[in-house]
Amino acid sequence: MTASVEPVTAAILVIGDEILSGRTKDRNIGYIAEYLTTLGIDVREVRVVPDVEEEIVTAVNALRARYTYLFTTGGIGPTHDDITADSVAKAFGVSIDVDPRARAMLLEYIKAEDLNEARLRMARIPDGAELVPNPVSKAPGFWIGNVIVMAGVPTIMQAMLDQVAPRLRTGVRMLSETILANAREGDVGGPLRIIAEAHPEVTIGSYPFMGEDGRPNTNLVVRSRDPRKLAAALAEVQAMVDTVRRW
Amino acid sequence: MTASVEPVTAAILVIGDEILSGRTKDRNIGYIAEYLTTLGIDVREVRVVPDVEEEIVTAVNALRARYTYLFTTGGIGPTHDDITADSVAKAFGVSIDVDPRARAMLLEYIKAEDLNEARLRMARIPDGAELVPNPVSKAPGFWIGNVIVMAGVPTIMQAMLDQVAPRLRTGVRMLSETILANAREGDVGGPLRIIAEAHPEVTIGSYPFMGEDGRPNTNLVVRSRDPRKLAAALAEVQAMVDTVRRW
Structure with missing residues (x-):
């Protein structure tokens, strides 16, 4: 007798002009897809969108409504084109500000006198999100609702995925x-x-x-x-x- | 004085369960993105969807309405899971059948006695589409409306892109x-x-x-x-x- 188990599904959202211009070749989609498949989580859709708030908000809301989990990569660095955290906050309709826990994590890696306004951007976390620790360079990702927001640099993304994996609901493995x-x-x-x-x-x-x-x-x-x-x-x-x- | 020129935009739709499971790592997105960028065509969005008719139809219709061009890869081979041509026909609301021109192309590569029912699937072309020649293995892609349907095997996709490139409307190069x-x-x-x-x-x-x-x-x-x-x-x-x- 086989138990009837509802499948656990996921989408991947890659955020970044550099992928769409072909300047950077994505290495995260295949990695995440293979990783989730081994956990019994079915990746059902992938999208790549530019660093444009409206596009990110639309994609986040479309995909989080449809799948068990949405994993995003990219756009959480310290520069003006890193708008993922603010866009996700907007998608959820929540406020966003510098999170003291995230600021403390940054200070494990960066001296206090170096924590300028640009770097503090990396501590901006939507209200109600949990942090995803970053063992590589400290600036955290976050998890809000069913959306897991990760860095775009592959080594950091992979470390973040290892952090969240033990807490994911997994399915019967394919x-x-x-x-x-x-x-x-x-x-x-x-x-x-x-x-x-x-x-x-x-x-x-x-x-x-x-x-x-x-x-x-x-x-x-x-x-x-x-x-x-x-x-x-x-x-x-x-x-x-x-x-x-x-x- | 700079002429105001409307940008030429594109989306890429990758079709195939094997990409979503991570079994096959996509190599087409980065190639197409870089190729179109050099032509002055802005890739604005990418999606990956499974071999499921409804998903393909929805994505084709969403993306073709929004961008100058839509390029698809995958799902035009001879087996039961190759449903791209039929799905694109459905998205356009046109009929699909074995196209005599496509059949003739297949016969350049395959002996008449080998042109079985499975291989004839590769000659199924939506009504009103133009063929995109395949210099590698003959089975053609096609071009209908603003949608260009190409193979998933990278060498064949690349050859098809070379075939269509001279006829694309190009923009002012970025x-x-x-x-x-x-x-x-x-x-x-x-x-x-x-x-x-x-x-x-x-x-x-x-x-x-x-x-x-x-x-x-x-x-x-x-x-x-x-x-x-x-x-x-x-x-x-x-x-x-x-x-x-x-x-």
Whole structure:
């Protein structure tokens, strides 16, 4: 008997002009996606928006309403273009000011005489938020409602994710098995559709790639939260692959 | 005198469960963003959605209404989980069927006896769309309205982008200069805000990083479409950097 468990879902919101201009290549989406997947949290949507308050507010409100969690990256530094904290406060309709706890964290890293107005911006936290400690450079992220606000620098974001992970509600973990078809995608597509239709609670993905031997090849990924259903579909995919036409 | 030119904008929609699970790390967003930026096309938003028709239809219709162009990647292969073409047809409210031109392209690469039902899916093109040739593996993308539908495999996507680029409406190119601050971000933040406020038509971004010498450093990126405005702001940023407090 399998317990019926409501899935735990998430969205990722990447904030920053530098990603949209291509100047900086995002490395956070894939990391967060893989991390949450191992926790049994399904990432259902990702958005990237510029450093524009209205865009951030709209995206935060759309995504936090729809998923269990929203994780944001970027825009919490000390400069004028770092407007994530203020935008999130606006999305929640709460005030924002320098938080004494966050200020104290900054002072673990920065001398009091260096805590200028720019750096104090990093201690601005929306009213009612909990802090997410930053073991790398102290300036914290925060967690308000179901929204977790993290830095954009990958090492810092990763450390923040480790801080919040133990407190996330996790789901039944998605199990995944990969079968190498040793065949072209177009030759497995027909039989694969029949198997997929016979196993509606299993997700089967097909990912073509060019093999190192120069032959087009295909990875077939079978996913389910139920190990028995996974095994049943996997056996059929394997049997199909064993008999399908080769190159 | 600077001509007032309406900006040319774009969104990118990445379609695929494998990106959201973290199994595949996206390499297309950064490539397309950088490519369009050099053409003077501003990427204003990115979304990643799963292989779910309703999600694709909603995202296509939201993004195509808002930006000059929408570029999609993924979901145009031969298997049951490749539902992008059908979803785009639904978003536009047009019919979709095997397109004789696309079928002929497939036959340049695939023998007639190998053109099975799965592979024929790759010739399904929404009514009224133009084809985007695929020099790598023949199965075409397409262009309907302001939506350009491309493959997810990076080499094929890149080749398709080269095919469509000469026909895109391009904007006045965004000019960009980077100044290495040789200072911590928190020490340039205050004076940088004053410069940014004095130059509202110039965008100034601040990107901290850990230098190879182990010292926190900052890249300041000044951007404008107007070379004189860029030069004026750049001179002030340089003067500020020359006198700001070092580590």
